[in-house]
Amino acid sequence: MEQTLHDRLKGNEAPFVSQFGRAAGQPQEASDSTVHQALFLANGEPVNSWVDGFAGRLAAIADNNALADDLYLSILTRRPSQEDRNDLVAYLATRPADRKGAVKDLAWALFTSSEFRFSH
Amino acid sequence: MRCDYSCRSDEHVMNRRGFLGGVAGLGLGAASGLGSLFGRSGAASAAMADQGKQMLVVWLAGGSSQLETWDPKPGTVTGGPFRAIETSVPGVKICELLPGTAKQMHRMALVRGVNTKEDDHGKGHYLMHTGRPQTPGAEHPHLGSIAARFLNPEEGPLPGYIHITPGGGGLGGSEAAILGPKYGALYLGNGQPPNNTGRPLPPEADAARHALRRRMNDRFATRRRTAETDAYTTTYEQALQLMERREVFDVSKEPERDRDRYGSHDFGRHCLLARRLLEAGSTFVQVTHSNYDTHNENFAFHLEQLGEFDQGFSTLLDDLAQRGRLDNTLVVVMSEFGRTPSINYLYGRDHWSAAWSIALAGCGIKGGAVVGKTNDKGTEVVDRQVGAGHLFHTYLKAVGLDAKGDFLVNGRNIQVADPAASPIAELLA
Numbered sequence: 001m002e003q004t005l006h007d008r009l010k011g012n013e014a015p016f017v018s019q020f021g022r023a024a025g026q027p028q029e030a031s032d033s034t035v036h037q038a039l040f041l042a043n044g045e046p047v048n049s050w051v052d053g054f055a056g057r058l059a060a061i062a063d064n065n066a067l068a069d070d071l072y073l074s075i076l077t078r079r080p081s082q083e084d085r086n087d088l089v090a091y092l093a094t095r096p097a098d099r100k101g102a103v104k105d106l107a108w109a110l111f112t113s114s115e116f117r118f119s120h
Numbered sequence: 121m122r123c124d125y126s127c128r129s130d131e132h133v134m135n136r137r138g139f140l141g142g143v144a145g146l147g148l149g150a151a152s153g154l155g156s157l158f159g160r161s162g163a164a165s166a167a168m169a170d171q172g173k174q175m176l177v178v179w180l181a182g183g184s185s186q187l188e189t190w191d192p193k194p195g196t197v198t199g200g201p202f203r204a205i206e207t208s209v210p211g212v213k214i215c216e217l218l219p220g221t222a223k224q225m226h227r228m229a230l231v232r233g234v235n236t237k238e239d240d241h242g243k244g245h246y247l248m249h250t251g252r253p254q255t256p257g258a259e260h261p262h263l264g265s266i267a268a269r270f271l272n273p274e275e276g277p278l279p280g281y282i283h284i285t286p287g288g289g290g291l292g293g294s295e296a297a298i299l300g301p302k303y304g305a306l307y308l309g310n311g312q313p314p315n316n317t318g319r320p321l322p323p324e325a326d327a328a329r330h331a332l333r334r335r336m337n338d339r340f341a342t343r344r345r346t347a348e349t350d351a352y353t354t355t356y357e358q359a360l361q362l363m364e365r366r367e368v369f370d371v372s373k374e375p376e377r378d379r380d381r382y383g384s385h386d387f388g389r390h391c392l393l394a395r396r397l398l399e400a401g402s403t404f405v406q407v408t409h410s411n412y413d414t415h416n417e418n419f420a421f422h423l424e425q426l427g428e429f430d431q432g433f434s435t436l437l438d439d440l441a442q443r444g445r446l447d448n449t450l451v452v453v454m455s456e457f458g459r460t461p462s463i464n465y466l467y468g469r470d471h472w473s474a475a476w477s478i479a480l481a482g483c484g485i486k487g488g489a490v491v492g493k494t495n496d497k498g499t500e501v502v503d504r505q506v507g508a509g510h511l512f513h514t515y516l517k518a519v520g521l522d523a524k525g526d527f528l529v530n531g532r533n534i535q536v537a538d539p540a541a542s543p544i545a546e547l548l549a
Contacts, residue, residue, distance in 0.1 A: 034301050035279060035362060038355035039316035042330075043363070048320045083339065091332060105329040112333050112356065114349040115340040 015046050041112050051111065055104035064089050067103070075110040076119070173483055173519040174398055174449045175267050176440075177406040178433060180425075182413030183244070185459035185469050187498055188215050188422040190477035191232045198461035198497045200419055209488040217426040220434030226488050227441060228451075228481040229547050233492020233501040236457060236508050239471040241413075244456030249295075251512025252538050263515060265296035265303040266536060267404035270521055278365060279306040279358065280403040284390045286310060286410045298534055302351060302358075305406075310386060311393045313369035317362055330360065368400045369393070383431040391432035395439055398449060412455060416466035437481060450518045451481040454511075461498045475501045478511065484518030486549045509541025517543040 041047050054074070061067045068088045072080040080088065088106060095102040110116060192215040193199040204213040207225035214222055214230075221228075238244045238253070246254040249262045261269070268280020281295065283305045296303035306314060319326045337353050367373060371393040382388035387409050394405045409429055414421045433453070440446045458476025459469035475494045481487070493503035516523040516537055523537035 034304060035306065035355045035358040036314065036316075038352075038359035039314060039362065042356060042359055043316040043318060043320050045320075087332075087335065094328075101325075105325075105332055108329055109333040109336055113336045113340065114352050115336065117352055118344070118346075118349055119340075 012046060015040070015044065038112075047108070047111065051104050051107040054107050055100050058107070059100035059103045064092065071103070071106060071110065075107065076115060172273065172401075172403070172448070173271055174402065174445075175263070175271075175404045175515070175519065176394060176398065176436075176449055176451045176482075177263070177404070178429075178451070178453045179406055179408045180412045180429070180453065180455045181408050181410040182455070183241075183457045183459055183471055184412040184425075184455045185414065185418060185422055186232070186475075186477040187459065187461065187469070188217055188419070188426065190214055190230050190479055191494060191498060192216075193461070193496065193498045196497050198463070198499070200463065202419070209490075212488070212490055215426075217423060218430045218434075220430045221437075224434050224437045224481070227437060227446065228479055228487065229485050229489040229491070230477060230479055231491050231506060231511065231544070231547065232477045232494055233504045233506055234458075234473075234476045234478055234511070235501050235505050236473045236476075238473050238508075239457060241456055241471075244471075244473065247508045248454055248456060248511075251509050251541075253508075259294070259297040261297040261299045261303070261534075262295040262305070263512065264305055264404045264406060265299050266516070266521070267519070268303040269296070269299045270536075271519060272403040278368065278397065278400060278402045279362070281305045281406075282308065282397055282402050282404065283406040283408065284308045284311050284393055285408050286386055286390075300347075300351065302354065308369065308393070311369075311371060311390045313366055314362060317366040317369075319363060330356070365400070368397060371396060382435050383428060385428050385432075387428045388432040388435075391436040395436055398440070398445065399443070414459065414468050415464070415470055416468040418459065418463070418467060418469045420467075440482070446482045448483050450483040450485065450515060452478065452515060453480075454478040475499060480514075480518075480547060482518075484520070484548055486547060489547055491544055491546045504544075504546070506544055507541065509538035510544050512537045513541050513543040514547055517548060 058067055058070055061070060065085065068080045068085050071088070072078060072084065091106060092099065092102050187193055187198065187200060188202060192202065192204040192213065194202065194204050203216045205216045205219065205222055207214055207222040209225045212225055212230070214225070236244065236247055238247050243254045246252075249264075250260040251263070252258075252260050262281070264281035264283065272280035280303060285307055287309060294301075295305045308314065321329070333356070334353075337349075341349065371379075371389055374392055374396060378392055379389065382392045387407070390407045390409075394407050397405050409425065409432075412422070412425060437446070437451065440449055440451075455476075455478075457471055457473035460472040461469075461475075463469060475498055477492075491504055492501060492506060494500060495502050513523045521536065523543070524535070524539065
């Protein structure tokens with residue numbers, strides 16, 4: 001089962017390796033951040049299409065608490081704090097007609113956050 | 121917001137708060153006018169860009185021949201087929217392959233006594249970019265990273281170190297060494313804009329999600345804040361600046377008659393892009409021209425390459441002067457090393473670092489100066505021999521940087537230039 005998962009995800013590797021990997025033989029310093037990586041994560045196709053798919057599934061969850069749980073557990077592997085929940089509900093309220101778009105933004109923000117980058 | 125790493129000085133705290141405060145307001149306002157929110161008022165930052173020093177390096181990759189450029193020896197057994205021509209400086213002659221540049225010589229200085237004792241491409245590249253020999257375990261920052269770190273105002277609109285290459289673009293970071301990846305090079309492969317600078321959403325929507333991202337990061341920062349998390353969040357602000365300024369990378373926005381003057385070849389376009397970037401306030405721009413590693417057919421290749429170089433470079437230098445920018449822009453033309461006076465059986469010249477030349481112009485440089493001399497055949501330096509360390513000191517002095525100073529970077533002292541060397545006073549105005 002792991003092999004199947006690996007095979008399915010393998011295609012996504014290449015753009016990330018090109019941004020985050022180093023040439024063969026060079027030391028890998030995971031904490032170096034570059035503006036190219038930021039551009040890639042913020043605007044690049046892989047990340048934006050991924051959050052789109054992810055948001056499609058999550059936006060269907062009507063209960064905001066459950067949505068927050070799923071979102072934070074999926075991306076940050078932790079439950080949201082009360083402040084996180086409040087922020088999420090407030091943000092969803094700014095886009096009542098476009099729940100999926102709002103969830104997509106939330107997922108994107110979590111994915112590009114420094115917590116995601118450094119906390120696991 | 122208290123900054124628990126680095127220097128803890130009040131000044132640091134104030135700057136961080138100011139920077140973050142200015143940036144946090146962005147998400148709520150309209151997307152237009154982003155540029156001016158990233159710094160002091162528009163007028164002040166324009167003034168700063170005007171007074172700030174800038175650097176332009178033209179890198180002739182492969183090792184261009186000093187005998188076919190700055191220090192010709194016509195009529196000798198080593199001189200090759202080309203003649204020497206007069207320049208705008210009486211008594212100074214350069215190779216006939218550089219007629220346009222010859223007319224600019226009064227703005228330039230030549231260093232003909234360079235002896236860097238390094239014939240290897242990689243090590244020569246490192247030596248000329250950092251002013252220090254490459255040794256295992258030590259990494260020194262490039263000239264471009266030093267310029268980005270110490271000349272670029274903190275709120276500068278563009279990345280400090282931009283490198284226009286003939287080939288690949290993309291990642292940089294290791295050039296800055298101890299200064300940190302923020303001061304690494306932004307490579308523009310074949311002069312193309314950086315990837316991913318287009319917004320995937322309309323500006324207001326994008327601004328809204330960036331505001332969300334910042335709010336989450338601010339909350340995380342109260343629990344955990346390090347140099348690395350700051351560097352990471354800063355790259356997003358830099359990315360936004362780049363996106364806002366992406367037109368700057370589009371050389372087709374320059375008038376067509378300019379594109380003709382610079383030459384309808386890649387190097388010409390890259391020189392025009394360099395002018396555009398410098399006018400937009402870019403601190404350090406490097407343009408690489410390839411390929412000068414002429415182990416065979418040295419004369420044919422130099423004829424061709426220098427034809428492109430001469431047109432692009434002389435036009436660029438003249439434009440910078442005409443537009444009043446040359447006084448604040450240091451210009452350096454260099455290579456890893458020069459080429460052998462002796463001509464091999466393939467009509468080529470091989471690597472040669474014992475007696476070669478580089479050229480300078482602009483900020484702090486004495487126009488028309490020629491420092492150093494080689495013998496009749498160009499096989500040895502006979503007067504005022506200098507090395508990479510001296511040159512490096514000279515560049516820094518020309519733009520007003522203190523090369524002898526110690527800079528405290530993350531708790532370590534680094535000396536910006538090799539303390540064993542010193543600037544070449546005869547070159548400095």
